[in-house]
Amino acid sequence: MIESxxxxxxxxxxxxxxxxxxxxxxxxxxxxxxxxxxxYFSILDLLKSLFSHWKKDKVSYGKGFSPLNWLxxxxxxxxxxxxxxxxxxxxIVFGLFFEMVxxxxxxxxxxxxxxxxxxxxxxxxxxxx
Amino acid sequence: MIFNLKKTAFWxxxxxxxLFKPAKLFCFFFLIFSLISVCFFYNSLEKGEPFLGVFFFLxxxxxxxxxxxxxxxxxxxKHSLKEINDKFNLASFLSFxxxxxxxxxxxxxxxxxxxxxxxxxxxxxxxLKKPKAKQENIEKIVEGALETAEQRITPGDLLISxxxxxxxxxxxxxxxxxxKEDIENLVFWCxxxxxxxxxxxxxxEKENLLNRGSLAKDFASSFTINLDKYCLDLREKVxxxxxxxxxxxxxxxxxxxxxxxxxxxNNVLLVGEPGVGRGSIIEELxxxxxxxxxxPNLNYKRVLIFDxxxxxxxxxxxxxxxxxxxxxxxxxxxAGNVILVTEDFHNFxxxxxxxxxxxxxxxxxxxxxxxxxxxxxxxxxxxxxxVIERNSSLSGMFEKVEASEISERETLELLENLVPFFEAxxxxxxxxxxxxxxxxxxxxxxxxxxxxxxxxxxxESMAYLSTNTKDxxxxxxxxxxxxxxxxxxxxxxxEGKEKELLLNLEEKIHQRLIDQEEAVKSxxxxxxxxxxxVNLKSGPMGSFLFLGPTGVGKTELSKxxxxxxxxxxxxxxxxDMSEFQHIDDIKRLIxxxxxxxxxxxxxxxxxxSLILLDELEKAHKDILxxxxxxxxxxxxxxxxxxxxxxxxxxxxxxxxxxxxxIQEDLKKGKTSEEIKEHLFDFLxxxxxxxPEFINRFDDVVYFKSLTKEDLMxxxxxxxxxxxxxxxxxxxxxxxxxxxxxxxxxxxxxxxxGAREMKRVIQDEVENVLAKELLSGKLKRGINVxxxxxNFNLLTW
Numbered sequence: 001m002i003e004s005x006x007x008x009x010x011x012x013x014x015x016x017x018x019x020x021x022x023x024x025x026x027x028x029x030x031x032x033x034x035x036x037x038x039x040y041f042s043i044l045d046l047l048k049s050l051f052s053h054w055k056k057d058k059v060s061y062g063k064g065f066s067p068l069n070w071l072x073x074x075x076x077x078x079x080x081x082x083x084x085x086x087x088x089x090x091x092i093v094f095g096l097f098f099e100m101v102x103x104x105x106x107x108x109x110x111x112x113x114x115x116x117x118x119x120x121x122x123x124x125x126x127x128x129x
Numbered sequence: 130m131i132f133n134l135k136k137t138a139f140w141x142x143x144x145x146x147x148l149f150k151p152a153k154l155f156c157f158f159f160l161i162f163s164l165i166s167v168c169f170f171y172n173s174l175e176k177g178e179p180f181l182g183v184f185f186f187l188x189x190x191x192x193x194x195x196x197x198x199x200x201x202x203x204x205x206x207k208h209s210l211k212e213i214n215d216k217f218n219l220a221s222f223l224s225f226x227x228x229x230x231x232x233x234x235x236x237x238x239x240x241x242x243x244x245x246x247x248x249x250x251x252x253x254x255x256x257l258k259k260p261k262a263k264q265e266n267i268e269k270i271v272e273g274a275l276e277t278a279e280q281r282i283t284p285g286d287l288l289i290s291x292x293x294x295x296x297x298x299x300x301x302x303x304x305x306x307x308x309k310e311d312i313e314n315l316v317f318w319c320x321x322x323x324x325x326x327x328x329x330x331x332x333x334e335k336e337n338l339l340n341r342g343s344l345a346k347d348f349a350s351s352f353t354i355n356l357d358k359y360c361l362d363l364r365e366k367v368x369x370x371x372x373x374x375x376x377x378x379x380x381x382x383x384x385x386x387x388x389x390x391x392x393x394x395n396n397v398l399l400v401g402e403p404g405v406g407r408g409s410i411i412e413e414l415x416x417x418x419x420x421x422x423x424x425p426n427l428n429y430k431r432v433l434i435f436d437x438x439x440x441x442x443x444x445x446x447x448x449x450x451x452x453x454x455x456x457x458x459x460x461x462x463x464a465g466n467v468i469l470v471t472e473d474f475h476n477f478x479x480x481x482x483x484x485x486x487x488x489x490x491x492x493x494x495x496x497x498x499x500x501x502x503x504x505x506x507x508x509x510x511x512x513x514x515x516v517i518e519r520n521s522s523l524s525g526m527f528e529k530v531e532a533s534e535i536s537e538r539e540t541l542e543l544l545e546n547l548v549p550f551f552e553a554x555x556x557x558x559x560x561x562x563x564x565x566x567x568x569x570x571x572x573x574x575x576x577x578x579x580x581x582x583x584x585x586x587x588x589e590s591m592a593y594l595s596t597n598t599k600d601x602x603x604x605x606x607x608x609x610x611x612x613x614x615x616x617x618x619x620x621x622x623x624e625g626k627e628k629e630l631l632l633n634l635e636e637k638i639h640q641r642l643i644d645q646e647e648a649v650k651s652x653x654x655x656x657x658x659x660x661x662x663v664n665l666k667s668g669p670m671g672s673f674l675f676l677g678p679t680g681v682g683k684t685e686l687s688k689x690x691x692x693x694x695x696x697x698x699x700x701x702x703x704x705d706m707s708e709f710q711h712i713d714d715i716k717r718l719i720x721x722x723x724x725x726x727x728x729x730x731x732x733x734x735x736x737x738s739l740i741l742l743d744e745l746e747k748a749h750k751d752i753l754x755x756x757x758x759x760x761x762x763x764x765x766x767x768x769x770x771x772x773x774x775x776x777x778x779x780x781x782x783x784x785x786x787x788x789x790x791i792q793e794d795l796k797k798g799k800t801s802e803e804i805k806e807h808l809f810d811f812l813x814x815x816x817x818x819x820p821e822f823i824n825r826f827d828d829v830v831y832f833k834s835l836t837k838e839d840l841m842x843x844x845x846x847x848x849x850x851x852x853x854x855x856x857x858x859x860x861x862x863x864x865x866x867x868x869x870x871x872x873x874x875x876x877x878x879x880x881x882g883a884r885e886m887k888r889v890i891q892d893e894v895e896n897v898l899a900k901e902l903l904s905g906k907l908k909r910g911i912n913v914x915x916x917x918x919n920f921n922l923l924t925w
Contacts (some may be wrong), residue, residue: 005138005221010145013542017200018193029333036338039421042345049349084348091345102689120189127182128639 023114030106037102041095046088053077055082132219132268139228142201149201152194153321159188160228160556179397210278219271220428222280231267231287237260237295240287247285250319251312254561256604260301277313285316314538315561318545320523325374330449339420340372346429350466353433355456360433360438363415363470375413376580377535378406378544382413388528389468389503390426396497397505398474398524400513400534402767402771407507410532411470419467430466437477441487454492469504475512477538478520497526514722534772540580541568544587551587556593559603563590566605570620572614572776573737586611603652618696618737630693643842647801648830652690655827656779668763672780674745674823676808677832678791680882683783684743691739702731703741706748706782715752720768729767737777746786746817753822756780760825782826786817797832806830835882836874842868843883847890851898858902859909868894871917893920 005014038044059076062069112119134140163184170181182489202225210222210608226245233239240248241259252259270596274282274292291298291310302308331337342364353360381399388397401407417423444450471477477489496502503919506527508517517524521713535543544564552559557922567586575582577606590611609620630637634653653673675683691701704727709718720726732738745753759765763776787808794804806833812818823829835843845864852862873891876886894915901907901922913924 001137002208002217003136003221005206007136007141009139009202010141012191013201014197017197021200022196032335032338036335036341040341040343040402042348044347046348052349054770055348056465071828086344088348091348117193120186124182124186127178127185 016119018116021058026106026113030102030110033102034099036077037095038100038102041091043092043095043099046092046095049084050088051081051085053080054087114129130213130215130219130268130272131217132271134220134232136218137220137223138201138204138230138709140232143232149194150197152191152564154200156191156195161193163188163663166856173584179402181408208278210275213275219268219275222275222278222282223271224283226284227282227287229613230284231271235262235264235397236267236871237265237291240284240291243284245284246323247283247316247319248288250571251285251288251315253919254318255307255311255315256560256562256602257305258301260298263295263297267289277316279320281319283316285319289313289316311561311565314541314545314565317519317563318542321542321545326526333618339422341550342368342419343421343429347431347466350464351460353457353464353467354459355453356433356435356467356706359436359457361436363412363432363434367412367416367419372416373412374546375406375409376546377539378410378532379411381410381530381532382417384528385410385414385505385528386417386424386427386531389505390424394526394528395500395503396527397515398517398527398529399505399507399532400510400529400770401507402509402534402578404578405532405534406580407532411505411507427468429466430468432468432470435469435471437471437487437489441477444487446588447482447488450487450489451492454489458492458496458502460697462496462499465501467503472503472507473512474508475516478523479515480781488519490540490794494501494523495525496856510771514769518722531770534578535580536631537568537572537579540583541565543580544568544583547587549820552589555591557591557601557603559587559591560605563603563608566608570608572774574612574616574618574620576734576736588828589615590638623723637693638686638689641692641846642682642686643846644835644839645686645832648682648686651830652686656694662716663793667776668760668825669775669780673782674818674826674829675783675832676786676805676812677786678827678834678882679785680884681835682883684741687739687741687783689779690781691741692876693777695737695739700735700737700743701739702728702735703743704728705743706745706752709729711746712749712751714749715755716768718752718755719765722768725769729765729771729773732773732775732778733771736774740775740778740780742780743781744785745782747785753818756782757822757825761841784818787811788817791834801831801833804833837877840873840883841869841887844872844886844890847886848872848894851890851895855898855913858907859911860902860907862898862913863914865914865917867914867917897922 008016057072057080059080061073163181164701166181166184170178206222208217213222213584220228220231228241229246230236230239230243241262243249251257270287270290271282274286276286277289278286280872289309289312292302292312297446302312328334328336336860385397385399389395399407411432411434414423416428418430418432421428440450440453443819444453461469476488479488482488492502493504497504513529517527542565548559548564564587567583567590568843571586572579573584575586577585586608590603590608593611594600594607597608600607603704612618613620631653634656638649638653644749652671652673655673675686678761688698688701690699692882704718708714716724716726718726718728720729728740742748742756755765759775760780765773765775767773770827786838790808790811791804794807799807802921809829812823813820848862848864848869852864854863866909872886872889872893877885877888879886897920898907901913905925907913907922911924913922916923
């Protein structure tokens with residue numbers, strides 16, 4: 001007869017659940033948050049197009065060479081690129097800030113959960129002694 | 130298979146349940162105690178340390194126990210249900226709830242009265258009374274439950290298995306007008322709700338996080354100022370309204386995604402009838418794109434509904450239209466992150482645009498070639514065939530995707546998803562039986578496609594319930610009332626009437642039709658089989674080929690059936706097939722891009738009807754081939770590519786082929802059986818009908834020639850009708866045996882059956898009566914009879 005559900009003693013089951021199942025779950029959720037945040041703020045896309053024109057707003061240099069027109073187009077395009085870079089950098093900074101928040105928060109929660117049984121026992125010991 | 134509850138992990142857990150069960154409660158208490166301790170000893174924390182430490186430890190301990198218990202109730206299995214064979218212990222695949230039920234001695238009773246969500250859903254939403262439980266073989270039921278189980282065998286699976294295998298439960302379901310499929314639907318409905326809730330609870334899962342969309346993906350795309358004036362951004366709609374689950378259409382969605390992803394010819398022409406869910410397909414696509422759940426090339430693009438009618442109303446000349454379109458399309462192309470959607474595309478391609486309409490084909494054709502420009506054009510079959518298909522250069526730049534009608538089961542699922550919305554809106558409950566009735570009745574009586582017709586019917590029924598009644602629950606009778614009002618078919622009592630009708634169909638038919646016992650029995654049997662849903666075929670409700678000489682009652686039986694079963698003779702769609710002798714006549718039946726089909730339109734408009742094909746042998750051979758599929762599959766595709774459903778029709782074809790042969794056989798004194806056999810051979814040998822065509826009918830019925838006794842009865846029926854008409858005028862008409870005998874004597878001709886009799890009654894009786902009535906000799910209160918010798922009237 002094949003048993004499909006595990007019948008190991010409850011204590012070992014608890015060890016497996018607390019330190020592998022749940023801790024693994026927290027690590028997975030932590031990873032989800034980090035990747036979601038990275039994607040939500042489009043950090044990679046913004047880095048790739050950091051110095052692109054803002055909203056593709058560019059002025060054509062036109063046919064032939066006219067110094068004034070050229071200068072006008074050059075300055076306009078430069079402003080558009082600088083503006084684009086400025087807005088993108090702000091978003092990237094925000095994105096990275098939240099990335100760090102999630103990184104440390106996740107680490108804290110993971111460690112807290114992992115060591116919670118020991119912490120509870122230590123807390124009990126010191127409060128009674 | 131082996132079934133041993135004591136060997137399962139749950140059995141092991143049973144011993145510790147005294148500790149696990151109250152864990153949640155203790156956890157709550159010790160949390161409160163911990164908080165109180167913190168508040169109480171806030172100023173002298175050292176004094177309170179022992180209390181605080183113990184309370185905090187116990188809080189953690191019971192929290193851990195509670196969470197661990199939840200895990201233990203859903204332990205992971207080492208094997209999937211697919212792997213099960215005789216060596217496995219079936220009990221280890223039970224869910225915790227099923228385990229608790231099955232470990233009881235009277236487990237059937239516990240199952241029926243279980244507090245499991247699935248079981249409660251079946252009895253409450255299904256408005257199903259609980260039966261008196263009888264014990265059943267546990268192994269048999271659990272083994273049967275494997276069929277519907279997903280990861281574990283739940284109480285819902287056990288109940289479905291009980292409905293399949295237990296005789297007492299089956300009997301109860303028959304009494305309650307419920308089927309195993311209904312229990313399945315309710316259990317699956319509950320399971321879907323559970324999964325949705327479970328998924329929502331896990332907000333940290335990738336799927337849920339993705340639903341928040343993303344920021345800054347548009348920074349590298351340009352503004353679309355002109356385009357935005359005429360567009361609705363579906364991304365904004367998704368953000369505001371949230372996510373809606375779309376049922377079915379997965380095939381169409383995949384097709385659209387793969388077309389949009391291509392570098393060339395990446396424009397979609399979505400063809401489908403209004404109501405099949407074309408809008409839902411676009412909504413689902415925009416949801417997936419918004420969440421980044423589509424293909425990488427499409428994710429985070431903007432799906433814009435381009436309202437061309439607004440553009441048409443704001444412009445005055447074609448030049449102005451083209452200028453504005455040029456700007457919009459250019460913006461869409463330059464932005465690079467836009468997918469345009471145009472509805473009723475065919476309306477904007479008119480070669481000679483009238484006021485209020487525009488022609489966009491010129492400007493559009495230029496952009497369709499560009500890979501950065503993506504458009505989904507929505508149209509219907511009529512528009513596709515009559516306008517778009519003719520413009521081959523334009524249609525060549527699109528990839529066609531056909532949006533098909535979703536199935537009845539999918540429609541039911543869709544309605545189930547809509548239940549919370551309608552219940553909240555109208556503050557009334559919706560029973561499952563009402564949903565089932567909506568699908569059944571809309572399939573049978575409403576002509577627009579699924580799911581639209583069912584959604585509309587649900588909406589109308591809820592409006593009816595909340596405005597016209599004080600009832601708190603939507604039930605089948607409300608649906609019937611609404612459908613009756615819409616179609617003018619008296620449905621409310623039909624169910625009971627229909628059962629009675631079907632059981633006494635022969636008797637009812639014979640009130641109008643004399644003799645032809647075999648034909649009447651055959652038709653009645655086939656109808657009973659079809660309505661009891663015991664036949665396995667997928668064609669129409671019934672299909673019959675009536676053979677026999679003229680005037681023996683073939684058409685009369687069809688008319689009688691239409692009146693008795695479908696409510697009126699007018700519910701009969703009649704075709705004289707002698708009018709369809711050329712191959713080109715197929716177009717008249719199924720239509721063309723310019724004209725509607727005589728057959729297909731009538732069946733679409735009135736799906737619950739009787740189709741009479743008179744004198745079938747005179748129709749062109751290819752027309753007979755057309756009916757091969759109808760008889761076999763129960764549907765036909767019309768000239769516009771629309772699927773026309775014949776599943777709720779009865780098809781009767783009549784044929785006089787071989788009449789001369791029948792006359793000869795009659796003269797030779799052959800029996801009906803001999804004539805029938807001879808006639809079949811003749812029809813096949815002569816190539817009038819092919820064997821595979823004849824075999825497609827549910828029954829081929831031979832109508833025997835009428836005897837003098839039959840004609841006497843028919844004469845009586847005809848004269849009785851005349852008597853009723855005269856009675857309305859106050860004249861009492863007496864039918865005498867001598868008159869009937871005289872009429873039969875004058876009209877008896879085996880070649881013409883009862884047809885000649887009609888003429889004799891008309892010439893000899895009706896004419897005389899009409900003259901006397903007009904001359905004023907026949908007055909109210911007078912009794913009259915006809916002298917059979919000279920057909921003079923005798924009054925007194």
